[in-house]
Amino acid sequence: MRATHERAEEVKPGDLDLPAIEREVAARWAESDVLGKSLAQNASGRLWSCCTQPSPAIGVPGIGYARTRTAADLYARFKTMQGMAVPRGHGWDCHGLGVEIAVAHELGLSEIEEIERYGVGRFVARCRESALRHASAFAAVGERMGCLTDQRKIFYTMDRSYIESVWWSLRQIFDAGLLVKDYRIGRYCPRCRTPLAEHEVRGPQVFKKVTGTSVIVRLPIEKPPECAALREYLSGADLLAWTATPWMLPANTGAAVHPGEPYVVARKAGHGDKVVLADARFARVLGEGWHIVAKLTGAELAGVAYRRPFALAGAQDDGIGLVEPDRGVRAYAGTGIAQLAAAYGGGELPLSPAHAVDPIGPDGRFGSDVASLAGLFFANADAAVGADLADRGLLFSAVPNRRSQPHCWRCGTPVLTRALAAWHIRTSAIRDRPSGLAGVVTARGQRLGLGADAADWAVGRTRYWGVPLPIWECSRDHLTCAGSLAELSELAGSDLLGLDPHRPAIDDVVIGCRTCGGPAYRVPETLDASYDTGAMPFALRGAPPGESGGFAAGYPASLAVEGGGHTRNWCDAMTVIAALSDRRAPFHKAISPSSALDDRGRVMGGRPGNQADPTALIERHGADAIRWHFAVATPEQPAAKVTDAAIGRISRRVLGAYLSTALIFAERADQVRGHPPWLNGAVLPVHDRPVHDRPVLDRWLLSELHSAVGEVSEGFDAFRSDVAARRIERFIADLAGWYLRLSRRRLADVADAGQAATVLRTLRDCLDVLTRLMAPIAPHLSDHVWNLIRHQDAPSSVHLAAWPTALTALVDERLSEQMSRVRGIVGVGKAARAASMIGSWQPLTTARLACEGSAAFTPELLMLIAEELNVENVEPVATVPDAAGSPGWLVVSKQAGTVALEVVITPRLRLEGIASRSIRLIKQARRRNGLRIGDLVELAWTTIDDEVGAALTEFSPMISRAVGATDCQRLPSGFRPGAGVIEQTSPELGATFWLRPLARSRA
């Protein structure tokens, strides 16, 4: 239970220049080589390896990138503090269509022919240069976000050794017969001119609603069935076939009916027109004027021959299509007869190039086979198809429709689903293969595995910038796969170890066929770049297992951190490749920081146009506030909004409250350490005051601290930074919003230095541990504070310090529960004070309180309540009598309990109230004039009001102590102050105060 009015002391944004602190800290890290020191310090520790999805070296660094990098950095810092050896490399995903498109755009090349004219070698060199340039821009943002990177462990997926590892794994798959060129239905981008994998054609960005036409086309029956009865009804009839994609009609190869559903032959009254369609669609499609002349089943229609709607000039057949039975046809949609185009995935006949006639060329445009459509892009051809059909009397009807059309995720062009010959990895063949993958669970609780939908993976790309498929083909169609440059050198009979394995150089390598010895040439394809990154757990080590001693270490990785994006889920790719290469699961645990949303809830990153610029955000709030914002997003949360308001709140309530607490500590500790004369050396013995001997507030704070240490450690251990961050936030609120606020009087007490020393000791213990807890999430600010508070012999950076251990002996759950009740009842008491309309500075006599457990409140706790409510006595009672019956009392009840406040102000209380108000005014004057806690002053006053005079005289010792004054004397009226004296006049009190600062306790 927490009263809502309690807040950690907030810092105004203007007071807090986190970016400036961060720049200074980062410079110190670089200067003193904190990373190098930490790697050396833990070199013999247990290995903890984290693999982060290689960052795509393309576009501009977005918030999603910052998020993935910092998630990995956070856990690496945590494990480092636990003493483990944590390699801190990072990889760059350099290949792929995205890079090619960006480079072609830079060069002003839009068509693939233009790239060929420009020259593949020059183009590939530009792609390499672009990848390096982008990687360096991304690296700078990673560094500014506080991610430490070991420059010796940077790798690029375009590195020769990386590519060789990828080749090695492809060879395993090839040898197992699972890497094959298949003729089958797949996705194809006619602009990028390449097959795409199924995982690239997913998601809301890919499928977009487009306007098209639904048509019903007449298919004249050519050859009625043998059965005499049917022949009579069907001769001269037209099948009414329906399609929502008329552009497929030129490739028509069949018409499908549901074998078990009823169909009808219908005739138009007074007219010879006869059509066939599903019984269920008769009324809807035909309307008035038609009557049924015969009923038959779909099965009886099977085998009926019809004339195709388009005759293709090149087709080697008679232009006849057949009706096919298909239980997948819906007799209640369209006409119940579906047109089939084998080339685009229709029909159940075995797919062959001869059967699947495809009039659309590689550029997505109709060829000259269909004169009326020649040159038209397939997605824009519906109207022309309809017009052509109408001209020939074959169009029964046409209506506009909205349909879902996949688009290339890279270039935005409509994607064709078509039959094509492409390289596939037969993932489906290993779907049930038992592997070491079972038991790997992501942070979201998903179990990894190939899953029931492990579709075969179309890995071949007919492009330039990628890992070339290491497959060579001879004139007798034998295939040879090379697993390394050494192997390739052997096959080619020349030393190719220094060869750049990219296109076009690799295309010139001719080898001897492994089967027949004849010359073999490389197949032109390159590899889907998501295979490159999926091979990372072993490829980053640059060698197949066994050849390098380093392979076993760090495989599998302790943690995988997946980045967002539209491509194949990286963890899936790693899992599939590991299973194919017959290896263990590549990682023990995976987390996928969810994608980031902007303030309007749109996903950030991926395609250009919706990229929050992290640099601008960092310069406004600092990297630590953003890191914290990422850390508190729960893994279940689909996405987190990255807004100025949300990050600003963290700066103030979490980081600001933490920093201001540390600054108060440092300032006061500085004074106390300086042994001012008034301290008389009393500070040292008190420093060792045992915890059980300290005031209840201190014991409570240390108990909260060590329970937080346990929970934060558990959170990080489970890779739940949200659990850890929330627990730290709660502790900071306890520290700044309750402990420090209630301890300020002790901290400022110059008369009893032991009090301040105890507070300082407790604060130091807490800040030391808290700073370590915060280091993984807020690496800059924590290190800045570490410098303010650390022992002389402590490590120079918190990132070289050890993770704290929870001292469970200090955890007092009963006290924690009691304090929470105290805070609850103080909230009720404050509400009662507010309702009384008496200023909070006015002391009152008595508060009676009734709440759960109040009978067990110790005198120390009652004292805290009394101080907070500014009353002289606090009396716990079993029940509080109703307010109505008690004149002079005010009663407020809330969920936390009931408080009755005696609101009668005696003359003595009045005087004390005046003293309190004076203290408040003097403190304000001190703050306004830059005096620090503990800076001593000489205090004097004048007044024209007798009552005020009496109050100031009577309570002079209390006032002096509270405001850090050596004395508090009355001056004759008409007094004129000298230079350097602070004057504070209060018209309401009718009094003026003068403060003369004494020399600072520590010059």
Ligand SMILES: [Zn+2]
């Ligand atoms: Zn494309």
Ligand SMILES: [Zn+2]
């Ligand atoms: Zn051969």
